[in-house]
Amino acid sequence: MAIQFHHQPGLVVYLTIGDPDIETSRKIALAAIDAGADVLELGVPFSDPLADGPVIQRASERAVRNGTRMEDVLALAGSLRKQRPSIGLVIFSYLNPILRMGLESFAAAAEKSGVDAVLVTDLIAEESEEYCAALKKHHLQPIFLAAPTSPDSRLERIAELSEGFIYAISRVGITGTQQQVAGDARELVTRLRRYTKLPIALGFGISNASHVAVVAEYADAAVVGSAIVALIEQSGADQAPAAVGKFIAELRAPVASESSVS
Amino acid sequence: MAEQNRTELEMPPVATVPGRFDAYGGRYVPETLMAALQELEAAYADAQRDPAFASELSYLLHHYAGRPTPLYYASRLTDSMGGAKIYLKREDLLHTGAHKINNCLGQGLLARRMGKRRIIAETGAGQHGVATATVCALLGMECIVYMGQEDMRRQELNVYRMRLLGAEVRSVTAGSATLKDAINEAMRDWVVNVRTTYYLLGSVLGAHPYPTMVRDFQRVISVEARQQILEAEGRLPNAVLACVGGGSNAIGAFYEFIPDKNVRLIGVEAGGRGHELGEHAARFQGGVPGVLQGTYSYVLQDDAGQISNTHSVSAGLDYASVGPEHAALHDSGRAEYVSASDEAALQATVRLARTEGILPALESAHAVAEAIRIAPAMSRNDILLINVSGRGDKDMGILARELKLQGA
Numbered sequence: 001m002a003i004q005f006h007h008q009p010g011l012v013v014y015l016t017i018g019d020p021d022i023e024t025s026r027k028i029a030l031a032a033i034d035a036g037a038d039v040l041e042l043g044v045p046f047s048d049p050l051a052d053g054p055v056i057q058r059a060s061e062r063a064v065r066n067g068t069r070m071e072d073v074l075a076l077a078g079s080l081r082k083q084r085p086s087i088g089l090v091i092f093s094y095l096n097p098i099l100r101m102g103l104e105s106f107a108a109a110a111e112k113s114g115v116d117a118v119l120v121t122d123l124i125a126e127e128s129e130e131y132c133a134a135l136k137k138h139h140l141q142p143i144f145l146a147a148p149t150s151p152d153s154r155l156e157r158i159a160e161l162s163e164g165f166i167y168a169i170s171r172v173g174i175t176g177t178q179q180q181v182a183g184d185a186r187e188l189v190t191r192l193r194r195y196t197k198l199p200i201a202l203g204f205g206i207s208n209a210s211h212v213a214v215v216a217e218y219a220d221a222a223v224v225g226s227a228i229v230a231l232i233e234q235s236g237a238d239q240a241p242a243a244v245g246k247f248i249a250e251l252r253a254p255v256a257s258e259s260s261v262s
Numbered sequence: 263m264a265e266q267n268r269t270e271l272e273m274p275p276v277a278t279v280p281g282r283f284d285a286y287g288g289r290y291v292p293e294t295l296m297a298a299l300q301e302l303e304a305a306y307a308d309a310q311r312d313p314a315f316a317s318e319l320s321y322l323l324h325h326y327a328g329r330p331t332p333l334y335y336a337s338r339l340t341d342s343m344g345g346a347k348i349y350l351k352r353e354d355l356l357h358t359g360a361h362k363i364n365n366c367l368g369q370g371l372l373a374r375r376m377g378k379r380r381i382i383a384e385t386g387a388g389q390h391g392v393a394t395a396t397v398c399a400l401l402g403m404e405c406i407v408y409m410g411q412e413d414m415r416r417q418e419l420n421v422y423r424m425r426l427l428g429a430e431v432r433s434v435t436a437g438s439a440t441l442k443d444a445i446n447e448a449m450r451d452w453v454v455n456v457r458t459t460y461y462l463l464g465s466v467l468g469a470h471p472y473p474t475m476v477r478d479f480q481r482v483i484s485v486e487a488r489q490q491i492l493e494a495e496g497r498l499p500n501a502v503l504a505c506v507g508g509g510s511n512a513i514g515a516f517y518e519f520i521p522d523k524n525v526r527l528i529g530v531e532a533g534g535r536g537h538e539l540g541e542h543a544a545r546f547q548g549g550v551p552g553v554l555q556g557t558y559s560y561v562l563q564d565d566a567g568q569i570s571n572t573h574s575v576s577a578g579l580d581y582a583s584v585g586p587e588h589a590a591l592h593d594s595g596r597a598e599y600v601s602a603s604d605e606a607a608l609q610a611t612v613r614l615a616r617t618e619g620i621l622p623a624l625e626s627a628h629a630v631a632e633a634i635r636i637a638p639a640m641s642r643n644d645i646l647l648i649n650v651s652g653r654g655d656k657d658m659g660i661l662a663r664e665l666k667l668q669g670a
Contacts (some may be wrong), residue, residue, distance in 0.1 A: 047437065047568040051292040051453065057436065069566040095553045097288055099568030122290045122553065147294040149456060154296060172294055173454040244413045248508065 003088040003116050003141065003164035005038045005199055007262050009212060010221030011251060012201050014041040014092060016059035016229055017076060018068025029080055031245035032228075036252040038221065039088030039165075039201075040080070041119065044073050046094040050143045054177030054225040059233065069095050073076045076112045081114030081141045088164075090117045090143060098234035103134040117164040118142040125157045132161060135183065147186035147191055148172055159195035165221065168192060170204045175224050178205035189218050224251065274473025277528030279468030284593065286586035289469040290553045295449075298456045303471045305376045315371060320430060322367050326400070327357045330480065333490035333647075338617040346500065346635055346640035349492035351487045351515065351649045355620060361480060361511045362464060362651030363509035368479035369462045370397035378406045378460035384448040386413055386441035386507065387578035387625060389421025389608075389652055390464030397462075405429040407446045412438035413577045420656050429490075437492040438571040441507075441581045445555050466585035469556035471585050480514025483649060488518045491647060499645040501526035502638075503561035505580045506599065507543070509585035511651035526598065529588060530628040533601035539564065543572040545584045546592055546599040547569075552583075559586040575604035575660065602631035608664055610634055611654060617659035624660065 013032045014135030017025045045063035049056060070093070071218055077089050091110055091159055098106045098120065110118065123131060124149055125144060134163050141163035149172055159166060168189055173181030182205060189200050202215045215222040228244055235243040279301070281287050289299060309315040323329040325518045332355065336348045338642045355360040378382060381403050385391030391407040398405035403560035407424055411433045414421050425432050429530040446468075466480075467475040484502075491499055502519055506529040534542030539562060542548065549560040554569055561583040562570040574580040591597035602610070607624055610631035615621045622630055626649070633646050640646070654661065661667065 048442065048446055050449045050555065051294075055449075061436075064568055067566075076392055096561070096563065096569070097567035099552050100563065100565065102549075121292055122556075124289060124291065126294055127288050127290060145293040147292070147296075149294050149297040151297060155291075170293060172456055174450050190371070 003039055004086070005221055007036065007038055009037040009219065010199065010201065010204070010215040011036060011040040011136060011212070012221050012223040013037040013228060014043055014223060014225030016043040016056060017073045018045050018062055018063030018066050019059040019229070020062060020237045021066055022068065022072050024240060026076055026079065027154060027241040028232065028244050029076070030083065031241040032248055033087050035245040035248035037087070037248060039090060041090045041092040041223070041225070042073050044070055044091065044093035044097050049094065051174055053174045053226060055230045055233070056175050059229045065106070068100050075108050075117070076131060077110070078113035079113050083125065088117070089115050090153060091120050092117050095106055095119070095120050095123050102206055103131055107134040107138040107140060110140055115140060117141035117143050119145070119167060120125060121145070125154070125161050128161065143167055146188060147170055148188045152191060155192055156195045159192065162196070165199040165201050166192060166196060167223065168200050168202050168219065170202050170206065173204065175204055176186070177207040177230070181206065181211050186218050202209045209251050209253055221231055268539050280419040281474065282472070282568065282586040283590035285551070285555070286559050286589040287473055288558050289556065291469045291556050292453055295456060295469070295480070298452070299469055299471070301376070301480070304476050306372060306471055308528065309372055309375060315375070319368055319371055322350045323364065323482065323523035327363045327367060328355060330486045333487055333494060335494065336618050339614060339664065342617050343637045345637040346425050346644035347436070347642065348637060349491060349494070349499065349647045350620070351483060351647060352531035353483060353511065354620070354626065354650045354653035358389070358393045358396050359589050359655065360393065360623065361483060361514060362390045362391040363396065364464065364482055364514070365464065365479040365510060366390070366393040366397040369475070370403070373403065373462065374401055374459065378458065381458045381462050382406045382408070382448050382451050382453065382459055383462045384408045384441065384444040384466060385464065385579060386444070387576065387622070387623070388413065388417040388424070388656060389578065391429070391431070392420050392423050392427070394462050394464070395424040395427035399427050400451045400555050400559060407431050407432055408436050408444040408451070408452070410441060412439040413444070414442065415655055416660055417577055418659065431598060438579065442555070442569065442571070448577050449555065466513050466553050466587060467508045467557060467583065469553065473557065473594065476510050477513045477517065477587060478511050483511065483514035484516060485649060487515065491645070495645060495647070498522050499647040500640070502647045502649070503528045503530060503629040504631050504649040505530050505579060505625045505651060506527050506584060506588060507532070507581050507625060509588045511649055514584060515649035516591070520596060527591065527596065528632060529597055529599045530632045531599060531601040531605040532576060532579035532628060533606070534573040535604050540571045541573050542601065543574045543580050543582070544601040545582070555561055556558045557583070559583050559587050559589040560592070575607060575664065576628065578623070578625040579628065599657040600632055602628040606631040611661065612665065621654035623651050623654050626651045627654070
């Protein structure tokens with residue numbers, strides 16, 4: 001399968017799977033898709049999420065405590081694939097849970113579940129040879145992160161290895177919401193365009209419709225993560241699917257052009 | 263003697279296979295940090311080529327930290343066991359009380375050279391935090407130390423020392439609130455402030471170039487010890503013993519002996535209070551290879567790849583992974599890794615204190631415990647060399663509780 005964006009800008013939604021539990025994650029995922037998400041990043045909870053801010057740390061901790069495993073995340077992907085065939089599905093993980101399962105076993109199981117792509121937070125291009133080979137063998141697309149601190153030589157390498165889309169990090173830092181889309185973001189996307197024709201999704205700190213509108217000016221898609229994870233935390237299991245659906249519909253709604261944000 | 267040692271302290275050559283120790287090591291970090299790691303690698307390579315860097319580091323190690331440290335023949339401990347002769351490499355006599363200062367001086371000078379004025383560090387037992395705070399005071403830099411809340415509780419005196427030295431100590435409550443959690447938080451700080459901040463990592467852990475660079479700065483331990491034992495005995499020891507948390511004192515104590523195939527290298531991990539996952543920090547007994555905090559090495563983890571909690575009476579050994587160079591030495595069989603329990607470490611502390619008047623850090627006491635275990639079966643002509651990586655003043659609270667010294 002290949003990732004496709006059906007909207008401009010596309011919307012990528014990150015969920016920590018297993019927070020508050022797998023069944024609720026499934027309902028939230030369906031609500032997100034039906035409200036207009038193009039791609040879901042299914043976050044595999046990890047005990048030591050060092051690239052994440054407090055919101056996703058807490059979600060991850062709850063999901064690990066529930067006993068959520070890679071196998072559960074892949075099973076959820078399989079069920080979503082059946083129910084919503086055209087949704088883009090990305091497994092979003094730290095490296096260790098994948099290594100523990102084994103690169104080959106993981107890639108085979110992900111393919112079988114109908115996963116499109118994989119993004120590993122703590123895997124850089126230079127260390128990715130075996131990983132990319134395993135993904136390729138199972139028709140999975142590797143997605144790499146590009147950062148404002150990445151020099152052009154690294155962006156070129158990241159662009160070469162990535163498929164589906166490139167995830168551009170809007171600012172130097174960890175995941176979490178912020179007031180404005182960082183000024184770093186536009187420059188990074190401009191630099192990346194020199195090396196790729198792939199869609200560029202911008203993430204980190206994108207949490208409302210006006211942010212999405214700013215992103216639409218220069219990137220192809222917006223990634224929304226912590227804002228949704230925080231909403232799930234506040235809503236509780238019963239209310240979370242409806243709350244997330246409503247929030248995503250709002251992100252999709254046209255905004256009065258107040259896009260003076262930097 | 264002093265002049266000779268000054269020469270010996272020159273910087274080692276650049277590592278032959280950068281960042282990899284056989285299958286282990288590497289760089290597993292968020293992309294945001296890559297530019298900083300590459301900048302650090304280049305700055306370190308540049309410093310290694312600069313005689314002025316080596317000369318300033320050598321000066322500070324000698325006149326500020328107190329190198330060379332003595333190699334002391336522990337005759338009463340030896341006599342009490344009736345076996346191998348035991349020598350102690352006295353890193354505990356260094357300024358700030360542990361080997362950590364060797365690395366902090368090196369990296370502190372490197373940070374200054376790179377123009378970074380904001381230093382962050384993690385600490386477990388607090389010895390690396392104290393050494394970092396000390397070097398930041400010496401060089402006039404801002405210092406922030408991340409420390410698990412549990413470690414702050416059990417190593418309270420070191421928290422006061424860091425604050426007295428002008429450092430800010432930030433409490434970390436996530437996970438088990440120990441060293442691993444402090445490293446996560448320090449790495450998050452570094453990701454956020456990467457453009458202005460130097461991360462002064464305290465052990466042979468993390469992404470390249472840290473495991474190589476920290477080893478290079480600790481290598482002075484075995485450079486001295488090898489020469490000292492040859493002077494004292496005219497021969498090499500049968501074994502070198504060191505405790506292994508992240509593994510910086512051990513790699514420093516082992517390194518120059520690696521080519522000496524007849525010298526056994528024995529790393530002693532924390533056996534804690536039991537064999538179940540979560541009750542110890544013996545990575546080579548309960549761990550499997552994986553990635554934690556930037557490097558590929560042995561990691562204590564469950565079958566879903568979640569990192570286990572660990573336990574040790576010594577905060578400095580209480581960590582779920584181990585330096586990647588130790589993983590390579592383990593797999594090649596060049597070094598052996600064993601464990602000593604909390605109880606054995608406590609008993610070794612008492613024994614060394616009462617036979618020699620030397621109070622080792624609880625971390626170092628693990629190495630002493632293994633020497634006490636194996637020495638009696640060895641011949642009087644055999645020699646064991648223990649790296650006493652730090653002193654035990656910081657542990658008085660724990661020792662008083664565990665050994666019920668109150669009112670005695």
